[in-house]
Every structure is written in C-alpha cells, then in structure tokens.
Amino acid sequence: MLDPIVNFVTRIFHWIGRGIGFAIGVILWPFMWAGRWYLQRGWILKAGVGVALLVLIGLYANFFYATQWWNNFNPNYPDTYSFEKRNVSAGEQVTAGAGTDTAKTCGNSAIAQVAADLTDFNVNQNAWVSSMILYKLGFFGIDWDSTPFFDNKASFQRGINQAVRRTTTELADNLGRVRTTSQIDSDLQDARGNLQFDEYTWYFGLSPFGPKTPTPSYYRDAIRKLRAFNARLETCQTVFDARADNLKQYLDRIASDIGSTSAILKDRAEHYNNGWFDFRADDRYWFAYGQLYAYYGLMKGAQADFEDVIKEKHLQNLWDTMDQQFTSALRIQPFIIANGREDGWIFPTHLTTMGFYVLRVRSNLVEISNVLTQ
Template sequence: MLDPIVNFFTRVFHWIGRGIGLLIAWILWPFLAAGRWYTRRGWIVRGSVGAGLLLLVGLYAYFIWQTQAWTGFDPAYVQSYNLAQRNVSAGEQVSAASGSDTSRTCGRSAIVDVAADLTDFNVNQNAWISSMLLYKAGFFGIDWDHTPFFDNKASFQRGVNQAVRRTAVELVDALGRVRGTSQIDNDLQRARENIQFSENGWYFGLNPFGPKTPTPTFYRTAVESLRAFNDRLAKCEAVFDARADNLIQYLDRIASDIGSTSAILRERSENFNGGWFDTRADDRFWFAYGQLYAYYGLLHAANADFEDVVKQRSLGSLWETTEQQFTAALQIRPFIISNGNEAGWIMPTHLATMGFYVLRVRSNLVELRQVLDR
C-alpha cells in the first residue's frame, strides 16, 4: 500500500535534486568554459589574464575591507572635544598682551573644527566609498545602492557630508561675516565650493569625457580651508558672528534638513514593506544615521560657539535635552535593517523607529528656535 507513496516522493526528490544540479551546472558553466579556454592559451596570454585576475581580486578585497571597516566611528565622539571647559564664544577676544594686535587671541569656532574633523573622518581616516571604482561599477551592472551589500558605509558618509555641506553654506552666508554686509571670507568660500563637489567623482569620467580630479581631493582641500579659517580666527584675523539671529537661522536650517530626511524615511516606510528583503531600507537608514551623527557634533559645537547667547536665554537645560535625543537615536545600530509593516509582528520596522527619533530631534530644535526668538 505504501509503495506508490514512496515511489512518488522518490521521484519528487529525484527531480528536485536534478533541478538543483542543473542550476549549479548553469551557474558554473561560464567559469568552467573560461577555465578550459585559459588552459589552452600560451603563457603570455595566461600570464596577462592571471595578472588581471589577481589585480581584480586585490581590488575587491580592498573594496570589501573599506566598506566593512569603519575607522574612527564613535557615536560619543563629541566628548573628546571637552567643550564644556572652554567658556569662550567663537571669535571672542580672550587675550591681548601688551596691547599689540599681533598678540591678540580669540576663540576658535568649534563648529568649524567639527565640520573639518567630520570631513577628515570621511576621506582621510576612511576611504570615500561613493567614488571608488568598484562601487561605481556596481554588482554586475546593478547599482550597489539597489542591493543589500556593501552600501551602508557609503550612505552613512553621504549623510555626514550632507550636514557638513549645509553648515558650510551657513558659515559663508552668515556665521563667517558681520551681519551679512561684510566681505565673504575666502577660506570659507573655498571650503563651501569644494565640499559641494559631486560625491561620486573618480579619476576618469564619461560626462564630460576625460580625466577628472576625484571627489576626496576636493573634500581634503575643504578640510584645509576650514582649518585655515579657524587658525586665522584664533589670531583674531577672521570673523565669527555669534549673534542670536544667526543661531536661530542655523537651527532653522538643521531642522529643515532633517525634516526632509524624515519625509524620505516616512515615504519608504509607508510604501515599501519588504521587511528584511527591502534592499533600499539600509540606504535610507544609514543616510539618516550619518546626518544625525554629524549634526550631533555640530550642535554640540554650536552650544560652545554661541555660549553667551545660550547663557543669556537660559537654554542650557533644553539644549542638553536636545543632545540627549541625538544620543538616543545614535544607539540604534541593528545588524540588518528591516522595513517591516508598522502593524506587523514578525519583521521590525527600523525606518519608522529612526523616523520617530528624527522627528523628536527636530521638535527639540524647533523649541530651541522658538525660545531664542522670544
């Protein structure tokens, strides 16, 4: 009685095994064919092809290492600046021995220091992933951003860079000049121009066709310009206008920037519920994370640069609460990003969680702005 049933399952497993074998053979066929072709060639061809394959393997090994090793990454990095002990606003004169102009000393801008350090972290301590050749080549022609592999660090770096770009604009337009009527600072202008450069430039491009200067070179130049400005500011040879209205404008810009990111997170969370299989969820998550990572340091720096304003408006407690929101958001670092349904119970919804923290941060920034504007 059981023989027909046993025979049925035997045939089923036979065909399943045969199908798997055919699939493996189909996958391996190009490699086997390439191997046969390779063994039939002369030593010059084999040597050239072998050298090319070794180079490709080396490039991929370097690419994989750079995308997985996050050198200098520290969500609590702001503590290393020890800004609570500074007690001087940016640009404020702190000494003038013998009444000589050359002996004057003024407070450095912590915002500029943090912006320079964040860019240095992106392109000097780490490789800038978005302009690496193999990242641009993609996965068999598919953009890495459309796969679940090797794109988290690139998205994080772009999020950090977005915050630095916005800050560079504010430094040129408002913070680094007196009431918007003085001359634009040349170092800050150069920094803004370089940090705004395309994020995926390599040594050669097709549009326009020809050799190019890669993205990291421009960003390294921006770091040099930012630090040159701060060196001049420390000698009282530059301006940092630490007024309340400039701080209000800077907080507005940050709130607007992360508000746009919250909309991106919401759109992805509401319209795509692939759970662990949503290949774009990790891009959105790590971009938002990088943006908060950078703004955490920049806001902490703004507290020091606008020390007099913060004290006069009694913003200390509210400012500390805002920074605590950043700290809470930066604690969310899941191994695999999932974009599950918000009402689901199997797969988590990390995008909605990150969006919640982004909105909490934005709410605190708006409250800070409202207190300053009273």
C-alpha cells in the same frame, strides 16, 4: 503503510537537490568556460590575463575592506572634544596680546573644527566609497544601492557629508561674517565650494570624457580651508558672529534639512513594505543615521560656539534634551535593515523607528529656535 510517505519525501528532497545542483551549475558555468579557454591560450596571453585577474581581485579585496570596516566609527565621538571646558564663545577675545594685534587670541570655532574632523573621518580615516571605481561599476551593472550589499557605508558617509555641506554654507554666508555686510571669508568660501563638489567622481570620467580630479581631493582641500579659518580665528584675524539670530537661522536650516530626510523615510516606509527584502531601505536608514551622527557633533560645537547666547536664553536644559535624542537614535544599529509594516508582527520597521527619532530631534531644534526669538 509509511512507505508511500517516505518515498514522497525522498523524491521531494531528490528534486530539491537536483534544483540546487542545476542552479550552482548555471552560476559556475561561465567560470568553468573561462578556465578552459584560459588553459588553451599561449603563455603571453595567460600572463596578461593573470595580471588583470590579480588586479581585479586586489580591487575587490580593497573594496570589501573599505565598505565593511568602519574605522574610528564612534557614536559618542562628541564627548572626546570636551567642549564644556572651553568657557569661551567662538570669536570672543581671550587675551589682549599686550596691546599688539598679532599677539591677540580669540576662541576658535568648534563648529568648524567638527566639520573638518567629520570630513577627515570620511575621506582620510576611511575611503570615500561613493567614488570608488567598483562602486561606480555596480553589481553586474546594477547600482549597488539597489542591492543588499556594500552600500551602507556609502549612504552613511553621504549623510555626514550632507550635514557638513549645510554647515559650511552657514559658516560662509552668516556665521563667518558680520551681519552679511562684510566680505565672505575666503577660506570658508573655498571650503563650501569644495564640499559642494559631486560625490561620485573618480579619476576618469565619460561626461565630459577625460581625466578628472577625484571627489576626495576636493574634500581634503575643504578640510585644509576649515582648519585655516580656525587658525586665523584663534589669532583674531577673522570673525565669527555668535549672535542669537545667527544661531536661530542655523538651527532652522538643520531642522529643514532633517525634515526632508524624515519625509523620505516616511515615503519609503509607507509604500515599500517588503520587510528584509526592501533593498533600498538600508540606504535611507544609513543616510539618516549619518546625518544625525554628524549633527550630534555639530550641535555640540554650536553649544560651545554660542555659549553666551545659550546662557543668556537659558537653553541648557533644552539642549541637553536634544543631546539625549541624538544618543538614543545613534544607539540603534541593526545588522539588517527591515522595512516592515507599522502594524506588522513578523518584520520590524526600522525606517519608522529612525523617522521617529529624526522628528524628535527636529522638534527639539524648533523648540530651541522658538526660544531664541523671544
């Protein structure tokens, strides 16, 4: 009586096995054909093709390492600075230098220091993924951002870079000069220009055709310029205008920046509820994560640079609350990003969760900004 059922199940598994075998055969056929072609060639051509394959394998091995190993990734990295021990605002004179200008010392900028270190983290401690040749070529012509592979780190790095770009613009236009009437600091101006450079440029390009300076070279020069500015600030040869209105404007720009990211997360969460099969959800998530990662350290730097303002306006409690929102958001590191429905019960909705924390941070920024206007 059970024979028909057993035979039916056996046939099902037989056809499943044949289907899997056929799929594997289709995948392996080009490689088998290439292997037969290779064995029929002369030794000179074999040597040339062999060297090319070794180079390609090496490139992919390096690409795999660059995208999967996140060197020195540490969501609690701001704690390593110990900014709370400084007790001096940026640009504030510390010593008089025995009456000589060259011997004066002033407080440096923690914001500039963190911005330089974050860029160093992106392009020196790690490879800048977005301009790597294999990232630009994609997966058989498909952009890596449209696949579930090898794109999380690139999005994370671009999120950090977005925050640093915004910060260097504020340093050049407002913080590193007196009431926007003085000359823009040349190092900050160069750093801003270098960090605005395209994120995807390799050593060679087609538009325009010819060799190019790759993206990481520009970003490395921005690191040097930010550190040169800080070195001159420490010897009181340039200025940092640590006024309340400058801090308010910087916070407002950050609130606007992450507000735009929140809108992107909201749009993706509402219109692409494909659970684990939304292959762009991870890009949005890790870009937002990178922004918060960077702004957490930059806000710690701002707390040090504007120490007198924060004390005068009694902002410490609000600032501590904002720090708690940053740390809560950065603790969320899913292995796979899912974009499920908000009322779903099978797939999680990581984009909505990240969007919630982005808005919490933005709310804290707006609240601090409101206090600064009083």
